[in-house]
Amino acid sequence: MPLSSTDKRLLARAVELSATALALGNRPFGSVLGNAQGNILAEGQNDECTSADPTGHAEMNVIRRIAGLKPAQLKNATIYASGEPCAMCAAAIFWSGIRRVVFAASGQYFADLEGPSATLLPLPCAELMRHGSHTVEVIGPVADTGAETILQQAFPNQK
């Protein structure tokens, strides 16, 4: 299914947050949880470096902020991510009850940018979700969001 204008706007916000994360000295990832009406329910950005919490990925930080939302709200929500959710974040998305993921840059793209020093657990988000007992729709990589440009700024010597 093609992306709606709401999808494009909320994905753009996730990419904007990835730039903020980078500017604050963190890894360049941002994420937004939105409902079908296009309202933002939660936002998060990577804070791995400044918090010294290795689980401080953008999507994890969004999920940490969903307390209080009802299961039906989560079921009908979409999580937008500037980069493909890693295996940790994909599992957290699955367990949260969120049923739709839209991401910009692929995990392969930023693994290639980081080069041999990258810490990798290369399990594509869609593949992980295929093992679940309920369906989570995964859409991405989405082109032309600007996410790759921000990732390149974090690894300027690699490409």
Ligand SMILES: Nc1nc2[nH]cnc2c(=O)[nH]1
């Ligand atoms: N999608 C995503 N991938 C990451 N890899 C390292 N940190 C992150 C993050 O915050 N989000």
